[in-house]
Amino acid sequence: MKLYVYDHCPFCVRARMIIGLHTLPVGLEILLNDDEATPIGLIGSKMVPILVKPDGTAMGESLNIVRWLDEYAGKRKLDETVNPQIQAWLDKVGEYVNKLIMPRDIQLGLPEFATQSAIDYFVEKKEKNIGSFADNLKDTAKYLAQLHQDLQKLEHYVPADRVRAGDWSMEDILLFPILRNLTMVKDLQMPHKVREYVEYVARETRVPLYFDRAC
Ligand SMILES: N[C@@H](CCC(=O)N[C@@H](CS)C(=O)NCC(=O)O)C(=O)O
Missing domain, CATH: 3.40.30.10 (Glutaredoxin)
Structure with missing residues:
Protein backbone atom coordinates (compact mmCIF):
# COMPACT_ATOMS: atom_id res chain seq x y z
CA MET A 1 0.00 0.00 0.00
CA GLU A 80 -14.28 6.26 19.05
CA THR A 81 -14.72 8.31 22.24
CA VAL A 82 -13.62 11.94 22.05
CA ASN A 83 -13.64 14.03 25.22
CA PRO A 84 -15.85 17.09 24.47
CA GLN A 85 -13.29 19.27 26.32
CA ILE A 86 -10.59 18.19 23.87
CA GLN A 87 -12.90 18.81 20.91
CA ALA A 88 -13.74 22.28 22.27
CA TRP A 89 -10.03 22.97 22.79
CA LEU A 90 -9.26 21.98 19.20
CA ASP A 91 -12.08 24.17 17.88
CA LYS A 92 -10.80 27.18 19.83
CA VAL A 93 -7.14 26.77 18.93
CA GLY A 94 -8.16 26.03 15.34
CA GLU A 95 -9.26 29.65 15.00
CA TYR A 96 -5.69 30.99 15.04
CA VAL A 97 -3.19 28.14 14.95
CA ASN A 98 -2.64 28.27 11.18
CA LYS A 99 -1.35 31.81 11.55
CA LEU A 100 1.56 30.40 13.55
CA ILE A 101 1.98 27.22 11.51
CA MET A 102 1.53 28.01 7.81
CA PRO A 103 4.21 30.72 7.50
CA ARG A 104 6.65 28.28 9.15
CA ASP A 105 5.67 25.24 7.05
CA ILE A 106 7.73 26.59 4.15
CA GLN A 107 10.81 27.36 6.28
CA LEU A 108 11.57 23.83 7.51
CA GLY A 109 13.12 22.35 4.38
CA LEU A 110 10.27 19.84 3.95
CA PRO A 111 10.19 17.68 0.78
CA GLU A 112 6.81 19.03 -0.40
CA PHE A 113 8.46 22.46 -0.66
CA ALA A 114 11.62 21.33 -2.47
CA THR A 115 10.97 23.66 -5.41
CA GLN A 116 10.25 27.38 -5.52
CA SER A 117 7.09 26.75 -7.53
CA ALA A 118 5.78 24.45 -4.76
CA ILE A 119 6.43 27.19 -2.18
CA ASP A 120 4.82 29.86 -4.36
CA TYR A 121 1.74 27.67 -4.90
CA PHE A 122 1.29 27.19 -1.14
CA VAL A 123 1.85 30.83 -0.25
CA GLU A 124 -0.59 32.10 -2.85
CA LYS A 125 -3.28 29.62 -1.79
CA LYS A 126 -2.90 29.94 1.98
CA GLU A 127 -2.47 33.73 2.16
CA LYS A 128 -6.02 33.93 0.78
CA ASN A 129 -7.16 32.25 4.01
CA ILE A 130 -4.90 33.64 6.73
CA GLY A 131 -3.51 36.88 5.25
CA SER A 132 0.12 37.79 4.63
CA PHE A 133 2.63 35.26 6.01
CA ALA A 134 5.02 38.13 6.84
CA ASP A 135 2.34 39.93 8.88
CA ASN A 136 1.42 36.72 10.70
CA LEU A 137 5.07 36.08 11.55
CA LYS A 138 5.33 39.59 12.97
CA ASP A 139 2.35 38.76 15.21
CA THR A 140 3.99 35.60 16.57
CA ALA A 141 4.24 36.93 20.14
CA LYS A 142 0.53 37.77 20.20
CA TYR A 143 -0.61 34.34 18.96
CA LEU A 144 1.93 32.58 21.15
CA ALA A 145 0.64 34.36 24.26
CA GLN A 146 -2.87 33.12 23.44
CA LEU A 147 -1.57 29.63 22.71
CA HIS A 148 0.35 29.46 25.99
CA GLN A 149 -2.87 30.25 27.87
CA ASP A 150 -4.72 27.57 25.91
CA LEU A 151 -1.97 25.00 26.47
CA GLN A 152 -2.19 25.59 30.22
CA LYS A 153 -5.85 24.60 30.02
CA LEU A 154 -5.04 21.52 27.93
CA GLU A 155 -2.52 20.47 30.58
CA HIS A 156 -5.49 19.58 32.84
CA TYR A 157 -7.07 17.07 30.46
CA VAL A 158 -4.39 15.97 28.00
CA PRO A 159 -4.76 12.14 27.86
CA ALA A 160 -1.11 11.34 28.63
CA ASP A 161 -1.98 8.67 31.20
CA ARG A 162 -4.42 6.90 28.88
CA VAL A 163 -1.93 6.52 26.02
CA ARG A 164 0.78 5.40 28.43
CA ALA A 165 -1.59 2.62 29.43
CA GLY A 166 -1.69 1.56 25.77
CA ASP A 167 -5.28 2.71 25.17
CA TRP A 168 -5.66 4.64 21.92
CA SER A 169 -8.57 6.75 20.81
CA MET A 170 -9.86 8.85 17.92
CA GLU A 171 -9.10 11.72 20.29
CA ASP A 172 -5.37 11.12 19.75
CA ILE A 173 -5.87 11.06 15.97
CA LEU A 174 -7.44 14.53 16.23
CA LEU A 175 -5.19 16.07 18.90
CA PHE A 176 -1.64 14.91 18.20
CA PRO A 177 -1.32 16.26 14.62
CA ILE A 178 -2.06 19.79 15.83
CA LEU A 179 0.35 19.57 18.76
CA ARG A 180 3.00 18.07 16.47
CA ASN A 181 2.72 21.05 14.13
CA LEU A 182 3.10 23.43 17.05
CA THR A 183 6.54 21.96 17.77
CA MET A 184 7.79 23.98 14.77
CA VAL A 185 7.24 27.27 16.64
CA LYS A 186 10.57 28.30 18.17
CA ASP A 187 9.52 30.03 21.38
CA LEU A 188 6.77 27.57 22.19
CA GLN A 189 6.56 26.47 25.80
CA MET A 190 4.68 23.22 26.21
CA PRO A 191 3.49 22.47 29.72
CA HIS A 192 5.02 19.31 31.17
CA LYS A 193 2.19 16.84 30.62
CA VAL A 194 1.38 18.10 27.11
CA ARG A 195 5.04 17.69 26.14
CA GLU A 196 5.16 14.23 27.67
CA TYR A 197 2.04 13.30 25.63
CA VAL A 198 3.43 14.67 22.36
CA GLU A 199 6.77 12.95 22.77
CA TYR A 200 5.21 9.63 23.77
CA VAL A 201 2.72 9.64 20.87
CA ALA A 202 5.47 10.62 18.41
CA ARG A 203 7.52 7.65 19.55
CA GLU A 204 4.69 5.12 19.47
CA THR A 205 3.33 6.27 16.09
CA ARG A 206 6.79 6.86 14.58
CA VAL A 207 5.83 10.36 13.44
CA PRO A 208 8.76 12.69 14.15
CA LEU A 209 8.33 16.11 15.75
CA TYR A 210 9.79 19.44 14.60
CA PHE A 211 11.52 20.62 17.82
CA ASP A 212 14.95 20.26 16.22
CA ARG A 213 14.17 22.69 13.41
CA ALA A 214 11.72 25.07 15.09
CA CYS A 215 11.79 28.59 13.70
N1 LIG B 1 -11.11 16.52 4.89
C1 LIG B 1 -9.80 16.20 4.38
C2 LIG B 1 -8.92 17.44 4.47
C3 LIG B 1 -7.52 17.20 3.93
C4 LIG B 1 -6.80 18.50 3.63
O1 LIG B 1 -7.32 19.60 3.82
N2 LIG B 1 -5.58 18.37 3.13
C5 LIG B 1 -4.82 19.53 2.72
C6 LIG B 1 -3.38 19.47 3.19
S1 LIG B 1 -3.25 19.75 4.94
C7 LIG B 1 -4.76 19.59 1.20
O2 LIG B 1 -4.45 18.60 0.57
N3 LIG B 1 -5.07 20.76 0.65
C8 LIG B 1 -4.93 21.04 -0.75
C9 LIG B 1 -3.85 22.03 -0.99
O3 LIG B 1 -3.15 22.42 -0.03
O4 LIG B 1 -3.66 22.45 -2.12
C10 LIG B 1 -9.23 15.03 5.17
O5 LIG B 1 -9.55 14.91 6.36
O6 LIG B 1 -8.48 14.23 4.60
Missing part, protein backbone atom coordinates in the same frame (compact mmCIF):
# COMPACT_ATOMS: atom_id res chain seq x y z
CA LYS A 2 1.00 3.59 -0.47
CA LEU A 3 0.05 6.79 1.35
CA TYR A 4 0.43 10.12 -0.45
CA VAL A 5 1.07 13.01 1.92
CA TYR A 6 2.72 16.34 2.63
CA ASP A 7 4.90 16.15 5.73
CA HIS A 8 3.35 19.27 7.29
CA CYS A 9 -0.25 18.12 6.67
CA PRO A 10 -2.06 17.39 9.95
CA PHE A 11 -4.70 15.29 8.18
CA CYS A 12 -1.91 13.15 6.74
CA VAL A 13 -0.43 12.70 10.22
CA ARG A 14 -3.73 11.12 11.28
CA ALA A 15 -3.18 8.34 8.72
CA ARG A 16 0.54 8.07 9.52
CA MET A 17 -0.32 7.54 13.19
CA ILE A 18 -2.44 4.46 12.62
CA ILE A 19 0.16 3.05 10.22
CA GLY A 20 2.82 3.51 12.91
CA LEU A 21 0.67 2.13 15.72
CA HIS A 22 0.03 -1.09 13.78
CA THR A 23 3.42 -1.07 11.97
CA LEU A 24 1.58 -1.60 8.69
CA PRO A 25 3.53 -2.04 5.44
CA VAL A 26 2.50 1.23 3.81
CA GLY A 27 5.01 3.29 1.81
CA LEU A 28 4.98 7.04 2.37
CA GLU A 29 5.09 9.18 -0.77
CA ILE A 30 5.57 12.90 -0.24
CA LEU A 31 4.15 14.95 -3.12
CA LEU A 32 5.34 18.39 -4.17
CA ASN A 33 2.77 20.88 -2.96
CA ASP A 34 2.03 22.10 -6.50
CA ASP A 35 1.60 18.63 -7.98
CA GLU A 36 -2.08 18.74 -8.90
CA ALA A 37 -2.02 15.93 -11.47
CA THR A 38 -1.20 13.08 -9.06
CA PRO A 39 -3.96 13.62 -6.48
CA ILE A 40 -6.53 14.61 -9.10
CA GLY A 41 -5.64 11.48 -11.08
CA LEU A 42 -6.15 9.33 -7.98
CA ILE A 43 -9.24 10.76 -6.25
CA GLY A 44 -10.49 13.56 -8.51
CA SER A 45 -9.42 16.41 -6.21
CA LYS A 46 -6.20 18.13 -5.15
CA MET A 47 -6.18 16.79 -1.63
CA VAL A 48 -4.04 14.56 0.57
CA PRO A 49 -3.85 12.15 2.35
CA ILE A 50 -4.62 9.49 -0.25
CA LEU A 51 -4.28 5.77 0.46
CA VAL A 52 -3.76 3.35 -2.41
CA LYS A 53 -5.06 0.00 -1.17
CA PRO A 54 -3.77 -3.48 -2.06
CA ASP A 55 -6.44 -3.81 -4.79
CA GLY A 56 -5.11 -0.61 -6.42
CA THR A 57 -8.09 1.59 -5.55
CA ALA A 58 -7.46 5.02 -4.02
CA MET A 59 -9.17 6.40 -0.94
CA GLY A 60 -9.23 10.01 0.32
CA GLU A 61 -10.42 11.62 3.57
CA SER A 62 -8.15 11.11 6.55
CA LEU A 63 -10.69 9.71 9.01
CA ASN A 64 -11.99 7.20 6.47
CA ILE A 65 -8.39 6.10 5.87
CA VAL A 66 -7.71 5.83 9.62
CA ARG A 67 -10.80 3.69 10.26
CA TRP A 68 -10.14 1.52 7.20
CA LEU A 69 -6.52 0.85 8.20
CA ASP A 70 -7.45 0.20 11.83
CA GLU A 71 -9.94 -2.43 10.60
CA TYR A 72 -7.49 -3.81 7.99
CA ALA A 73 -4.82 -4.35 10.67
CA GLY A 74 -7.01 -7.06 12.20
CA LYS A 75 -7.35 -5.97 15.80
CA ARG A 76 -8.83 -2.48 16.16
CA LYS A 77 -6.84 -0.15 18.41
CA LEU A 78 -8.97 2.99 18.30
CA ASP A 79 -11.81 3.79 20.64
Whole structure:
Protein backbone atom coordinates (compact mmCIF):
# COMPACT_ATOMS: atom_id res chain seq x y z
CA MET A 1 0.00 0.00 0.00
CA LYS A 2 1.00 3.59 -0.47
CA LEU A 3 0.05 6.79 1.35
CA TYR A 4 0.43 10.12 -0.45
CA VAL A 5 1.07 13.01 1.92
CA TYR A 6 2.72 16.34 2.63
CA ASP A 7 4.90 16.15 5.73
CA HIS A 8 3.35 19.27 7.29
CA CYS A 9 -0.25 18.12 6.67
CA PRO A 10 -2.06 17.39 9.95
CA PHE A 11 -4.70 15.29 8.18
CA CYS A 12 -1.91 13.15 6.74
CA VAL A 13 -0.43 12.70 10.22
CA ARG A 14 -3.73 11.12 11.28
CA ALA A 15 -3.18 8.34 8.72
CA ARG A 16 0.54 8.07 9.52
CA MET A 17 -0.32 7.54 13.19
CA ILE A 18 -2.44 4.46 12.62
CA ILE A 19 0.16 3.05 10.22
CA GLY A 20 2.82 3.51 12.91
CA LEU A 21 0.67 2.13 15.72
CA HIS A 22 0.03 -1.09 13.78
CA THR A 23 3.42 -1.07 11.97
CA LEU A 24 1.58 -1.60 8.69
CA PRO A 25 3.53 -2.04 5.44
CA VAL A 26 2.50 1.23 3.81
CA GLY A 27 5.01 3.29 1.81
CA LEU A 28 4.98 7.04 2.37
CA GLU A 29 5.09 9.18 -0.77
CA ILE A 30 5.57 12.90 -0.24
CA LEU A 31 4.15 14.95 -3.12
CA LEU A 32 5.34 18.39 -4.17
CA ASN A 33 2.77 20.88 -2.96
CA ASP A 34 2.03 22.10 -6.50
CA ASP A 35 1.60 18.63 -7.98
CA GLU A 36 -2.08 18.74 -8.90
CA ALA A 37 -2.02 15.93 -11.47
CA THR A 38 -1.20 13.08 -9.06
CA PRO A 39 -3.96 13.62 -6.48
CA ILE A 40 -6.53 14.61 -9.10
CA GLY A 41 -5.64 11.48 -11.08
CA LEU A 42 -6.15 9.33 -7.98
CA ILE A 43 -9.24 10.76 -6.25
CA GLY A 44 -10.49 13.56 -8.51
CA SER A 45 -9.42 16.41 -6.21
CA LYS A 46 -6.20 18.13 -5.15
CA MET A 47 -6.18 16.79 -1.63
CA VAL A 48 -4.04 14.56 0.57
CA PRO A 49 -3.85 12.15 2.35
CA ILE A 50 -4.62 9.49 -0.25
CA LEU A 51 -4.28 5.77 0.46
CA VAL A 52 -3.76 3.35 -2.41
CA LYS A 53 -5.06 0.00 -1.17
CA PRO A 54 -3.77 -3.48 -2.06
CA ASP A 55 -6.44 -3.81 -4.79
CA GLY A 56 -5.11 -0.61 -6.42
CA THR A 57 -8.09 1.59 -5.55
CA ALA A 58 -7.46 5.02 -4.02
CA MET A 59 -9.17 6.40 -0.94
CA GLY A 60 -9.23 10.01 0.32
CA GLU A 61 -10.42 11.62 3.57
CA SER A 62 -8.15 11.11 6.55
CA LEU A 63 -10.69 9.71 9.01
CA ASN A 64 -11.99 7.20 6.47
CA ILE A 65 -8.39 6.10 5.87
CA VAL A 66 -7.71 5.83 9.62
CA ARG A 67 -10.80 3.69 10.26
CA TRP A 68 -10.14 1.52 7.20
CA LEU A 69 -6.52 0.85 8.20
CA ASP A 70 -7.45 0.20 11.83
CA GLU A 71 -9.94 -2.43 10.60
CA TYR A 72 -7.49 -3.81 7.99
CA ALA A 73 -4.82 -4.35 10.67
CA GLY A 74 -7.01 -7.06 12.20
CA LYS A 75 -7.35 -5.97 15.80
CA ARG A 76 -8.83 -2.48 16.16
CA LYS A 77 -6.84 -0.15 18.41
CA LEU A 78 -8.97 2.99 18.30
CA ASP A 79 -11.81 3.79 20.64
CA GLU A 80 -14.28 6.26 19.05
CA THR A 81 -14.72 8.31 22.24
CA VAL A 82 -13.62 11.94 22.05
CA ASN A 83 -13.64 14.03 25.22
CA PRO A 84 -15.85 17.09 24.47
CA GLN A 85 -13.29 19.27 26.32
CA ILE A 86 -10.59 18.19 23.87
CA GLN A 87 -12.90 18.81 20.91
CA ALA A 88 -13.74 22.28 22.27
CA TRP A 89 -10.03 22.97 22.79
CA LEU A 90 -9.26 21.98 19.20
CA ASP A 91 -12.08 24.17 17.88
CA LYS A 92 -10.80 27.18 19.83
CA VAL A 93 -7.14 26.77 18.93
CA GLY A 94 -8.16 26.03 15.34
CA GLU A 95 -9.26 29.65 15.00
CA TYR A 96 -5.69 30.99 15.04
CA VAL A 97 -3.19 28.14 14.95
CA ASN A 98 -2.64 28.27 11.18
CA LYS A 99 -1.35 31.81 11.55
CA LEU A 100 1.56 30.40 13.55
CA ILE A 101 1.98 27.22 11.51
CA MET A 102 1.53 28.01 7.81
CA PRO A 103 4.21 30.72 7.50
CA ARG A 104 6.65 28.28 9.15
CA ASP A 105 5.67 25.24 7.05
CA ILE A 106 7.73 26.59 4.15
CA GLN A 107 10.81 27.36 6.28
CA LEU A 108 11.57 23.83 7.51
CA GLY A 109 13.12 22.35 4.38
CA LEU A 110 10.27 19.84 3.95
CA PRO A 111 10.19 17.68 0.78
CA GLU A 112 6.81 19.03 -0.40
CA PHE A 113 8.46 22.46 -0.66
CA ALA A 114 11.62 21.33 -2.47
CA THR A 115 10.97 23.66 -5.41
CA GLN A 116 10.25 27.38 -5.52
CA SER A 117 7.09 26.75 -7.53
CA ALA A 118 5.78 24.45 -4.76
CA ILE A 119 6.43 27.19 -2.18
CA ASP A 120 4.82 29.86 -4.36
CA TYR A 121 1.74 27.67 -4.90
CA PHE A 122 1.29 27.19 -1.14
CA VAL A 123 1.85 30.83 -0.25
CA GLU A 124 -0.59 32.10 -2.85
CA LYS A 125 -3.28 29.62 -1.79
CA LYS A 126 -2.90 29.94 1.98
CA GLU A 127 -2.47 33.73 2.16
CA LYS A 128 -6.02 33.93 0.78
CA ASN A 129 -7.16 32.25 4.01
CA ILE A 130 -4.90 33.64 6.73
CA GLY A 131 -3.51 36.88 5.25
CA SER A 132 0.12 37.79 4.63
CA PHE A 133 2.63 35.26 6.01
CA ALA A 134 5.02 38.13 6.84
CA ASP A 135 2.34 39.93 8.88
CA ASN A 136 1.42 36.72 10.70
CA LEU A 137 5.07 36.08 11.55
CA LYS A 138 5.33 39.59 12.97
CA ASP A 139 2.35 38.76 15.21
CA THR A 140 3.99 35.60 16.57
CA ALA A 141 4.24 36.93 20.14
CA LYS A 142 0.53 37.77 20.20
CA TYR A 143 -0.61 34.34 18.96
CA LEU A 144 1.93 32.58 21.15
CA ALA A 145 0.64 34.36 24.26
CA GLN A 146 -2.87 33.12 23.44
CA LEU A 147 -1.57 29.63 22.71
CA HIS A 148 0.35 29.46 25.99
CA GLN A 149 -2.87 30.25 27.87
CA ASP A 150 -4.72 27.57 25.91
CA LEU A 151 -1.97 25.00 26.47
CA GLN A 152 -2.19 25.59 30.22
CA LYS A 153 -5.85 24.60 30.02
CA LEU A 154 -5.04 21.52 27.93
CA GLU A 155 -2.52 20.47 30.58
CA HIS A 156 -5.49 19.58 32.84
CA TYR A 157 -7.07 17.07 30.46
CA VAL A 158 -4.39 15.97 28.00
CA PRO A 159 -4.76 12.14 27.86
CA ALA A 160 -1.11 11.34 28.63
CA ASP A 161 -1.98 8.67 31.20
CA ARG A 162 -4.42 6.90 28.88
CA VAL A 163 -1.93 6.52 26.02
CA ARG A 164 0.78 5.40 28.43
CA ALA A 165 -1.59 2.62 29.43
CA GLY A 166 -1.69 1.56 25.77
CA ASP A 167 -5.28 2.71 25.17
CA TRP A 168 -5.66 4.64 21.92
CA SER A 169 -8.57 6.75 20.81
CA MET A 170 -9.86 8.85 17.92
CA GLU A 171 -9.10 11.72 20.29
CA ASP A 172 -5.37 11.12 19.75
CA ILE A 173 -5.87 11.06 15.97
CA LEU A 174 -7.44 14.53 16.23
CA LEU A 175 -5.19 16.07 18.90
CA PHE A 176 -1.64 14.91 18.20
CA PRO A 177 -1.32 16.26 14.62
CA ILE A 178 -2.06 19.79 15.83
CA LEU A 179 0.35 19.57 18.76
CA ARG A 180 3.00 18.07 16.47
CA ASN A 181 2.72 21.05 14.13
CA LEU A 182 3.10 23.43 17.05
CA THR A 183 6.54 21.96 17.77
CA MET A 184 7.79 23.98 14.77
CA VAL A 185 7.24 27.27 16.64
CA LYS A 186 10.57 28.30 18.17
CA ASP A 187 9.52 30.03 21.38
CA LEU A 188 6.77 27.57 22.19
CA GLN A 189 6.56 26.47 25.80
CA MET A 190 4.68 23.22 26.21
CA PRO A 191 3.49 22.47 29.72
CA HIS A 192 5.02 19.31 31.17
CA LYS A 193 2.19 16.84 30.62
CA VAL A 194 1.38 18.10 27.11
CA ARG A 195 5.04 17.69 26.14
CA GLU A 196 5.16 14.23 27.67
CA TYR A 197 2.04 13.30 25.63
CA VAL A 198 3.43 14.67 22.36
CA GLU A 199 6.77 12.95 22.77
CA TYR A 200 5.21 9.63 23.77
CA VAL A 201 2.72 9.64 20.87
CA ALA A 202 5.47 10.62 18.41
CA ARG A 203 7.52 7.65 19.55
CA GLU A 204 4.69 5.12 19.47
CA THR A 205 3.33 6.27 16.09
CA ARG A 206 6.79 6.86 14.58
CA VAL A 207 5.83 10.36 13.44
CA PRO A 208 8.76 12.69 14.15
CA LEU A 209 8.33 16.11 15.75
CA TYR A 210 9.79 19.44 14.60
CA PHE A 211 11.52 20.62 17.82
CA ASP A 212 14.95 20.26 16.22
CA ARG A 213 14.17 22.69 13.41
CA ALA A 214 11.72 25.07 15.09
CA CYS A 215 11.79 28.59 13.70
N1 LIG B 1 -11.11 16.52 4.89
C1 LIG B 1 -9.80 16.20 4.38
C2 LIG B 1 -8.92 17.44 4.47
C3 LIG B 1 -7.52 17.20 3.93
C4 LIG B 1 -6.80 18.50 3.63
O1 LIG B 1 -7.32 19.60 3.82
N2 LIG B 1 -5.58 18.37 3.13
C5 LIG B 1 -4.82 19.53 2.72
C6 LIG B 1 -3.38 19.47 3.19
S1 LIG B 1 -3.25 19.75 4.94
C7 LIG B 1 -4.76 19.59 1.20
O2 LIG B 1 -4.45 18.60 0.57
N3 LIG B 1 -5.07 20.76 0.65
C8 LIG B 1 -4.93 21.04 -0.75
C9 LIG B 1 -3.85 22.03 -0.99
O3 LIG B 1 -3.15 22.42 -0.03
O4 LIG B 1 -3.66 22.45 -2.12
C10 LIG B 1 -9.23 15.03 5.17
O5 LIG B 1 -9.55 14.91 6.36
O6 LIG B 1 -8.48 14.23 4.60
